Amino acid sequence: MERIPCPHCGPRPLAEFSYGGEVVPRPDPEPADDATWGAYLYVRSNPKGPQSERWVHIHGCRRWFTLTRDTATHRILDTPLRKEEA
């Protein structure tokens, strides 16, 4: 089973994690027009290749983190840093 590098627990099996989707920057709500807010809510880039995405170690330490994964190969291209290393 593929292992996901949890910044708190180290590499752990995929089954312990939950996927949080592509990272989409949240616009400042007040000035954002409907189109901007709609794009934030619903539009995802769905790339074939590297994607910045969120994961949570749901059946472990419950840590949320961001990593870059190649959606075509599932290869994880970076390792989220531990808090103390950041």
Added chain:
Amino acid sequence: MEQPFRLKAGGRIDRTRPLRFVFDGKGYSGYAGDTLASALIANGVHLVGRSFKYHRPRGILSAGAEEPNALVQLGLEPRLVPNARATQVDLIHGLEADPVNCWPNVRRDVLAGLGLAAPLMPAGFYYKTFLASRHLWRHVFEPLIRRAAGWGRVPEDPDPDVYTHRHLHRDVVVVGAGPAGLAAALAAARTGARVALIDEGTEPGGSLLGQTRTLDGHPADQWVAEGREELSHLPEVLVLTRTTAAGLYDDGTTVVAEERLTDHLTSHGGHGPRARLWWLTSKTVILATGAHERPIVFPENDRPGIMLASAARTYALRYGALPGKRMVLFTTNSAAYESAIDLQSRGLRVEAIVDARPDPSGPHVDMAEALGIHIHKGCAVTATDGRHHLESVEIMLLSPDLRTVQAPRKLIECDLLCVSGGWSPVAHLYRHAGGQVEWNAEVRGFTPVPGPGLPRVVGSAAGTHALSQALERALTAGAEAAREAGFGDGSASSAPRVTETDALDGMDLWRVSDQPGDGGRAIGRPGHLSFVDLQNDATAADIDQAHREGLTNVEHMKRYTLTGFGTDQGKTSQVNGAVILARAVGEGPEAARLTAQRPPYTPITFGTLAGRRVGGLLDTVRETALQDIHRDLGKNGGAVFEPVGQWLRPRFYPKAGETMDRAVARECRAARQEAGLLDASTLGKIDAQGPDVVEFLERIYATPVASLPIGKVRYGLVCKDDGMLVDDGTLARLEETHFHLTTTTGNAAWTLNWMEEWLQTEWPDLRVRLTSVTEQWAVLALSGPKAREILAPLAPGMDLSVEAFPFMTWRAGAVAGIPARVFRVSFTGELSFEINVPWRYGPALWKALLAKGAPLGLTPHGTETMHVLRAEKGFILVGQETDGSVTPRDLGLGGMLKTKRDFIGKRGMARSDLQRPDRKVLVGLRTDDPAQVLPEGSPIVEAMSSARPLPMLGHVTSSYLSPMVGRVIALALVKGGRERLGQTLQVPLEDGDLAKVTVVEPVFWDPEGKRRDG
């Protein structure tokens, strides 16, 4: 005579252990070490099945996983195994096997005549003929065709066996324990790396188990035995046999393989798993999956007695079973000569070698000539004869362009035709990992294209057919894989010296015509079919037709002709089919594309995939501390449970002989007239604290937080950024920076995780800690006019008066001597106390409350009564009144929203579409018929009309028979519903009737709220 085709000596079978078995109702004997196929061959049985479409007699083609024909039905209910490959079934004593696709038996199949109708049933025949009328297809043709086609029968009863999964981490995983795989595993293991070597066969060795080469001057099997011995002494090495790698997953890092544990045992005492699914996660993977010999597509190439050349040799050398007495070899290459020479040495008479090459040469050609074997050069087999078994072949001279043939015809009598059209590397797993294959003219097969991050491929899987070269490269690959994983320096020992076979000199012969030249368009003599896919009865003519009808993409051709489908997934047909299509388009094999290959490599039983996760282990079942009490309660066996998320909650508590409706009516009346008791422990509970907790909750909740004083409770709404309501619950302020939050039962885990996501990713600066306390607090909801009277004697230290303990406050204190937090919140509209005590005290509290309350009419109720009571009050249920497209305003809760400060969902709610006046909003419905419960989800229309689509105004979200109101009540979401109050609308019902309903306020009980204080 027993086993008339068994050699006196030789082979890896144990002649001291004879085994009896039954095939097609007839008894035979074989030996331990046989497969079902080799035992049948030893008994001279070649007719083992009927083909799928035309019911033509079929025999054993191969000696391995690629077998398209020899599919058998094994065992008895409930352990029926359909479509097992006889070539991979280990013979056991008492084995009962039956052929498939025939009735009553394989020799006298009543549908055999279908073969005569073959010219009438080209590709697409089923689509074109039987789908003309949907009705006829469903009721006449499909049942008939399904019965005729069949294949094996699946068991009807539950599988009595157990299966298991095992996860293992390795440094190097080697798939395939033939010469290359064994060499790679040895080289890797010698570095100290953790190695797993897996093979589908009964023992390591692969092709070396059935040939006559020597390695370093010794027989090949001695090298295999020494390798096994060495591996067995290395503690970090795992060797798995009878283990088929089904797929390569996760960026090529995880091999998923099925190990068959008991099928080869006559008796295993009925315990232990039947199969194990291995998840082998590895730093590096080496594929040594070998190659499959390719059949040649020529007219009538499907008779029993026609076999791949290497398979015939395997049967003779590995199993000591001769697949015939007089053979002809039809080949395009010199490598297959070795099979003919070896078979001749075992007593088979080689009548002729038919070599498609006009001018074959090389050591094996010379050897064959020296043995007196007649070689027909530049010739091809153009027809075969024999009813249930091959009796003769017809050969003709190939024209120089290979597309036609020339007279004279020559007949050769024989009972075995060995064929070899070259070799196809097995690159399935490589392609699972995203690797590509391309035509390799030197190898005459599709070989893996190396790429970054892809597994190493060695041996004939990589197109390296010369044994010495394969061993050398495999040793290097094994050492390098280990080095990559952090072991050794990448250097490998030298490969053993090998008696080498001929290089892969050969030619391409994709298809043999049996017609003298007429421009290459000849298909063949009438009725003489040239099969590409034996399992699906797909012919070269079918591919021609697919091309004529415009299906020039190989995936389309596959689906039109069925080439490459079935249990064998086209292992012997895929390359021939793809190239024949490419040639029809006017291209060469280099332009051919292979269809996608997907796991599993060979079929896996569902039980293995499910593993232990069946029955009670399928999913987690959560129970509250009171589960035993719920089970015991009542004379009728306790509560009737319903799943709510993973929880099992009591739905109602029937007394003896009571129906659900009557039990719920009784429970509802008690809760409204005396008191009801609900186990609400499943409610999600979150302990939130920290210096910034107020700021955090203000951002999360759509309702105000900061103004909530200590000791008070407030109803809270949670929306997502799109403004839609996702959860509701209460917030109780315990201390200045300490809150007790509740969520819905079903959303508890989601809500906590969602809060954590905001906290950790968007607002890491906020100092807040969230802890699930759902299973720390047992919650009993005591509700009804007599609630105070029941609770008071149990909580002497707590002033329960309205003044001292008003609605929407909480108090800490002792209840029945148990430390408790009591919340005056109400989901029923009645005077209500939600009593929280430490989880393990739940049963004690329940018993104490009932001891005091039962004489006063206190009645336990389940979720069904809870639903009726809350619907009577118009209280929404998230997930029932909401579906992810409903805002608080739609539910009439807009007045609770914060107007000034920002919160999640505020911007989303401000979107123009969510401001529309005709949005669906929550209303009540009053049915004309007071007993007509409306099915949840029923559409609501203004009136029936001929307009299509009929304009829908909304849908029913909840509907119950309310015993207190004395009629059916309903909640609904209706477009512009507030403006429709008093209007009559219609609800079409499933039976065609229309229910008339009047739009009313969504509160049916105590609209003034006078009862909440008791």
